[in-house]
Amino acid sequence: MSIRVVRSSGALRGRIRVPGDKSISHRALLLNALAHGRARVRGLLDSADVRSTATCLQAMGVDFRRDGEGVIVTGRSGRLAEPDRVLDCGNAGTTIRLLCGALAGQSGHFILTGDESLRGRPMARVIEPLRHLGARVDGAADGARAPLAIRGVPHLRGGRVAVPVASAQVKSALLLAGLAAESPVDIAVGACRDHTERMFRSMGVPVEDTAVGVRMVGGRGLEAVDVDVPGDISSAAFWLVAASIVPGSALTLEGVGVNPSRTGVLDVLKRMGADIELCDARTVCGEPVADIHVRSAPLRGTTIAGAEIPRLIDEIPVLAVAAALADGETIVQDASELRVKESDRIETTLAMLHALGSEGEARPDGLVLPGAASLRGGCVQSAGDHRIAMAGAVAALAAAGETRIDGADAVEVSYPGFFSTLEASSVTR
Numbered sequence: 001m002s003i004r005v006v007r008s009s010g011a012l013r014g015r016i017r018v019p020g021d022k023s024i025s026h027r028a029l030l031l032n033a034l035a036h037g038r039a040r041v042r043g044l045l046d047s048a049d050v051r052s053t054a055t056c057l058q059a060m061g062v063d064f065r066r067d068g069e070g071v072i073v074t075g076r077s078g079r080l081a082e083p084d085r086v087l088d089c090g091n092a093g094t095t096i097r098l099l100c101g102a103l104a105g106q107s108g109h110f111i112l113t114g115d116e117s118l119r120g121r122p123m124a125r126v127i128e129p130l131r132h133l134g135a136r137v138d139g140a141a142d143g144a145r146a147p148l149a150i151r152g153v154p155h156l157r158g159g160r161v162a163v164p165v166a167s168a169q170v171k172s173a174l175l176l177a178g179l180a181a182e183s184p185v186d187i188a189v190g191a192c193r194d195h196t197e198r199m200f201r202s203m204g205v206p207v208e209d210t211a212v213g214v215r216m217v218g219g220r221g222l223e224a225v226d227v228d229v230p231g232d233i234s235s236a237a238f239w240l241v242a243a244s245i246v247p248g249s250a251l252t253l254e255g256v257g258v259n260p261s262r263t264g265v266l267d268v269l270k271r272m273g274a275d276i277e278l279c280d281a282r283t284v285c286g287e288p289v290a291d292i293h294v295r296s297a298p299l300r301g302t303t304i305a306g307a308e309i310p311r312l313i314d315e316i317p318v319l320a321v322a323a324a325l326a327d328g329e330t331i332v333q334d335a336s337e338l339r340v341k342e343s344d345r346i347e348t349t350l351a352m353l354h355a356l357g358s359e360g361e362a363r364p365d366g367l368v369l370p371g372a373a374s375l376r377g378g379c380v381q382s383a384g385d386h387r388i389a390m391a392g393a394v395a396a397l398a399a400a401g402e403t404r405i406d407g408a409d410a411v412e413v414s415y416p417g418f419f420s421t422l423e424a425s426s427v428t429r
Contacts, residue, residue: 004408004419006396008377009426011248011296016421018236020045020229021257022414023168023195024287026053026094028073028227030102031199033062034179035075037224042070044229048412052090056099056112059083075224078179082108086147089114091342091384091413094169096146097126101173104135105180106152113147117384122340123148126170129161133177133185158183158218165337166190166310168261171214175200175207181218189213192310193261198286199227230257230289234387235415237265237315239425241322242394243294244274251425253292260288264311268319272299272326301328301371309334314341316367317349317391323369324358325398332366342413343385352380352392356399377401386413393422 025045030053032039044050054064061081063074080103089096089112096112100123103110113119119140127135127143134156139148158181163170171189175196178185189212197207197214203222208215236253243249258266258278270276275297278290299322304312312319316332323330338345350362358373377399380392389410396403411418 002407002409004393004405005402006393006405006422007402008399009246009397012243012246012251012425013249014425015252015254016239016425017254018231018239018256019047019415019417021232022047022049022234023094023193024227024229024257025050026098027172027195027199028229029053029057030098031203031222032073032075032224032227033057033080034078034102035203035222035224036077038072038074039224039226040070040072041227041229044071045232045414047414047416048090049092049095049414052088052092053095056087056089056095059085059087073224078221080106083110086111086113089118091115091118093118093121096148097169097173098176100126100130100137100148100150101176103150103152104130104133104137104177105154105156107154108152110150110152111147112150117342119146125165125167126173129163129170129174130177132161133157133159133174133181135177154180156181158185160186160188163187163189166192168193168196172196175214175216178216178218179205179220179222184215184217186210186215187213190310191261191307193259195259202286226285228284230284230287231255232414233257233262233265234314236292237318238390238394238418240265240269240274240276240292240294241318242397244269244297244299244322245325245398247296249296251294253294255289256292258288258290261311264308265315265319267308268302268304268312269322271302272322273297274299299326301326301330303331305331305333313337314387317345317352317387318394320349320353320367320369321391321395323371324353324360324373324375324395326371328371330369330371333363334365336365341385343383343388345385345388348383348385348388349391352388352395355380356395356403375399377403379404379406382407382410384410386410386415390415390418393419
């Protein structure tokens with residue numbers, strides 16, 4: 001387990017290109033692997049999570065080849081090969097949940113597992129809806145935990161499926177299973193990320209938005225399509241907060257995906273008084289993209305709750321850093337989903353802030369942060385969670401003295417170059 005020391009920072013200046021969007025990277029590999037034809041994926045996130053998806057697909061006969069412009073994926077026209085080994089999804093919740101949907105309609109037997117953290121994360125939320133479509137899935141605690149065993153059923157049934165938790169991973173798994181369904185699949189689900197629907201449409205499989213979710217007609221194959229992966233707004237969020245809280249800072253984040261289902265962090269920071277501007281808005285491969293300018297600004301507390309939670313759930317740890325330094329109280333509620341991430345992010349976020357001298361209170365579904373903290377250096381435990389490690393580093397920039405991040409190598413899951421970018425962007429006091 002690695003250690004990084006982060007010191008209080010002078011102004012952050014310059015232009016940053018954040019890594020490719022993790023959600024889109026997973027989907028670009030998986031959907032093109034299932035498609036007919038060959039596609040080039042540019043800007044693919046090279047992280048531990050995305051490598052888990054690629055490794056699992058390679059074990060099922062998918063060919064990936066790197067060239068100067070990206071990764072070439074040769075699709076298998078809807079049929080993955082039965083692997084001769086257990087598929088190890090590492091720490092990637094997206095990998096295991098999306099593969100459950102993709103494999104439910106395949107021919108063969110598949111076993112999915114992951115590291116200790118992933119084996120502790122809830123799987124019933126995806127397994128039960130898939131079983132409703134006729135999937136044959138079993139696992140630890142009757143499918144509530146990995147390892148999971150899937151006996152593919154090439155002709156699933158369709159129908160209406162209700163998803164009680166607004167989860168893009170569950171919705172995506174059902175859409176992938178729907179490719180093998182004999183009748184339409186109607187998914188009732190709250191607003192959440194729509195990257196899979198956008199990619200399905202670009203690959204020739206229509207997905208219709210409904211009053212309660214989405215609807216698709218199965219029995220159609222995906223056609224391979226080139227993908228230019230935009231920068232990940234979840235990674236950009238660390239720089240948005242860092243530049244906001246470090247006086248004199250001015251950063252430009254280039255080519256960031258600003259899909260409306262993901263921009264809750266922008267809405268909240270602007271509500272808190274952040275100086276954020278979107279420029280050069282464009283559409284790339286069906287996804288909205290923009291450059292984001294951010295300058296330091298005084299922040300004020302706010303309430304983060306309700307329907308905006310699914311649009312920023314991964315950004316709450318670093319938003320908590322902004323809240324700790326803001327003028328006035330911030331309340332985070334309706335976010336119990338934080339407790340079943342790579343760590344219990346309610347507890348680990350609070351522990352990170354406490355380690356640096358900030359007050360705060362945990363609630364079953366969120367946090368209460370009084371604000372106006374005077375942060376001091378300390379020791380932050382990442383708990384193996386990439387977002388806690390990076391949020392702790394951002395907080396350290398505004399803390400007196402130096403801060404030790406234990407388990408800093410957790411950033412490899414989503415942002416391998418985070419610490420080198422941090423060093424390059426900081427102007428020495």
